Amino acid sequence: MQPTATFFSGFTLNDLWFLGEAALKSMWISILAITFGSAMGVVFGWLLSVSRRAGALTLAPVLDVFRSVPLIIQLVLFFNFAPMIGLRLNPFEAGLIVLVVYTSANVATVAQAGIEAVGGPMRRAARSLGMSYWQDMRYVVWPIGLRAVFPAWIGVALGVMKDSALVSVLGYVELLKASQILITRTQETFLILAIAGAFYFALSYPISHYAARLEKRWTQ
Amino acid sequence: MDYNFHWKPVIKALPELLEASLLTLQVAAISIVFGIVIGLGLALIRLHMTGPVKWLASAWVELARNTPALFQLFFFGFGLGSFGLHLSPYMIVLLALSFNNAGYLAENFRGGFGAVPETQIRASRSLGMTAFQAYTRIVIPQVLRIVYLPITNQMVWAVLISSLGMLVGFRELSGETQFFASKTFRIFEYFAVTAVIYYVIVKLILGASRLLAVRLFRY
Numbered sequence: 229m230q231p232t233a234t235f236f237s238g239f240t241l242n243d244l245w246f247l248g249e250a251a252l253k254s255m256w257i258s259i260l261a262i263t264f265g266s267a268m269g270v271v272f273g274w275l276l277s278v279s280r281r282a283g284a285l286t287l288a289p290v291l292d293v294f295r296s297v298p299l300i301i302q303l304v305l306f307f308n309f310a311p312m313i314g315l316r317l318n319p320f321e322a323g324l325i326v327l328v329v330y331t332s333a334n335v336a337t338v339a340q341a342g343i344e345a346v347g348g349p350m351r352r353a354a355r356s357l358g359m360s361y362w363q364d365m366r367y368v369v370w371p372i373g374l375r376a377v378f379p380a381w382i383g384v385a386l387g388v389m390k391d392s393a394l395v396s397v398l399g400y401v402e403l404l405k406a407s408q409i410l411i412t413r414t415q416e417t418f419l420i421l422a423i424a425g426a427f428y429f430a431l432s433y434p435i436s437h438y439a440a441r442l443e444k445r446w447t448q
Numbered sequence: 449m450d451y452n453f454h455w456k457p458v459i460k461a462l463p464e465l466l467e468a469s470l471l472t473l474q475v476a477a478i479s480i481v482f483g484i485v486i487g488l489g490l491a492l493i494r495l496h497m498t499g500p501v502k503w504l505a506s507a508w509v510e511l512a513r514n515t516p517a518l519f520q521l522f523f524f525g526f527g528l529g530s531f532g533l534h535l536s537p538y539m540i541v542l543l544a545l546s547f548n549n550a551g552y553l554a555e556n557f558r559g560g561f562g563a564v565p566e567t568q569i570r571a572s573r574s575l576g577m578t579a580f581q582a583y584t585r586i587v588i589p590q591v592l593r594i595v596y597l598p599i600t601n602q603m604v605w606a607v608l609i610s611s612l613g614m615l616v617g618f619r620e621l622s623g624e625t626q627f628f629a630s631k632t633f634r635i636f637e638y639f640a641v642t643a644v645i646y647y648v649i650v651k652l653i654l655g656a657s658r659l660l661a662v663r664l665f666r667y
Contacts, residue, residue: 296604296650297643298611301622305643308636312451390516397615404518417530421523425515432514 239414247420250406251427257324257402258389265331265388266381272332273339287336294333300394302326307398323395327388334384341380342373375446382439386432393428403427458637461628468624469645475542475613475620476606482542483549483606484599488588490550491557505554512551517609520544525616537618545606552605556598560591593665600657604650611646621645 272291276283294302307322317325346369354364396405407424411417458465493505512520521544528535535543564587572582614623621642629638 293647296608296647298608298622298646300611300614301639301643301646305636305639308639312636386514390514393516393518394612396518404516404522408522411526417526421519421527425511425519425523428515428519429511433510436514 237414239410239416239419243410243414243420244423246410247403247406247423247427250401250403253400254389254392254402254404255431257320257327257395257400258392260324261327261331261392262385262388265328266335266385268328268332269335270339272336273341273343276336276340277343291333291336294330299326299330299391300397302330303394303398319395319398319400323392323398323400327392327395330391331384331388334387335381338377338380338384339373342377343369345376346372378446379439379443382435386436389432390428453637454632454634455637457628457632457634458641461638462641464628465621465624465642465645468619469621469649472607472610472620472622473649475538475545476603476610479542479545479549479606479610480599480603482546483553483602486546486550487553487557490554491561494554494558495561508547509551509554512548513555517544517548518612518615520548521612521616537613537616537623540616541610541613541618541620545610548609549602549606552602553595553599556595556602557591560594561587563594564590596657596661596665600654603653603657607646607649607653 272287275287279287303323303326306326307317307319310317310322350372351364351368354368355361359367392402393404396402396408399405401409403424407420410420414420490505490509493502494509497505521540524535524544524547525537525540568586569582572586573579577585610620611622613620614626617623619627625638625642629635632638
């Protein structure tokens with residue numbers, strides 16, 4: 229009698245390791261995207277706040293495009309566009325670039341709101357105390373503006389963390405892609421999806437509640 | 449750059465793409481209606497009830513807000529499939545979007561209800577209104593005014609995440625685009641046009657909502 233071939237095997241401890249590794253990849257691309265995207269976004273937000281007319285006519289519509297087109301379309305477009313201009317990018321690099329630009333577009337509005345939350349009189353007071361423009365920015369606008377928009381920034385950052393799941397369409401094996409691979413082999417859809425969901429939840433839930441608490445405390 | 453753009457197949461497929469974008473709008477609009485109704489319910493439950501019902505409502509809201517939309521889509525697609533519940537791609541996208549919308553809108557509604565002073569309810573009750581009347585005639589109109597902008601944003605968000613439908617085989621705008629793109633290998637051209645269509649849809653929604661706001665609330 230011939231041994232029957234088995235294509236599917238159950239969920240093992242090794243697979244949990246595989247999922248954990250993929251979760252780290254998800255976190256890594258999110259951390260990079262949030263860090264660089266936020267830095268760029270703050271610069272854009274500052275540009276928007278200082279160049280009211282010119283910025284509203286040039287930079288704002290460009291950033292708006294990245295907020296009005298689905299991220300998945302942006303990913304596919306850029307991944308297919310990069311080779312045309314001679315860029316050889318792997319899925320991680322292409323995904324990271326798109327996520328950074330997407331993050332910066334979202335952070336720009338938050339940063340602009342933060343800078344504008346600091347009242348004109350306060351800034352004139354800082355200048356008349358002898359502070360330079362950058363000192364005013366560093367010691368007056370930054371601490372007050374940050375306080376005003378920090379919860380909103382957390383919201384953007386968590387959104388990017390969740391949206392990083394979309395990089396899987398380019399073939400980057402992050403958490404959700406890894407869980408799909410495992411589902412194909414083990415056929416234990418529910419269990420594996422639940423593990424993947426629990427991971428995102430465990431990361432996002434405490435941070436969003438911390439932000440909500442902070443917001444409540446700061447608005448009092 | 450030595451790439452030759454071929455826009456002709458895209459132009460030829462444009463009627464189909466526009467028709468598919470109607471499907472995108474349709475599924476987003478229906479899911480928003482579900483989202484508003486369920487979100488209202490969830491917010492009221494979380495405000496007024498205790499015990500397992502409140503616990504369930506809270507779980508819904510937190511799950512919808514703290515997991516990726518793509519995960520939710522996979523869950524309604526493949527997760528329910530493992531229980532023998534096989535839904536059509538349309539239903540998968542509709543349910544996942546409604547689930548997501550309801551979770552996000554519930555939080556907005558909760559904030560909206562918090563903004564209407566308790567004294568108004570007592571005043572309307574003392575004028576002889578039933579609790580139901582007080583809610584539907586005094587509280588909810590004010591709440592709707594507060595949550596109007598968040599609902600608009602959620603509608604835009606619903607259109608954007610309906611694009612994930614292409615990953616579960618739903619032929620809305622993105623799915624249709626992918627279908628044509630994989631037939632002709634003109635991936636960039638097709639998705640570029642689709643990006644433009646999405647941009648126009650989003651701008652149309654925002655414009656329509658502004659017009660509606662003028663009529664509804666006389667802003």
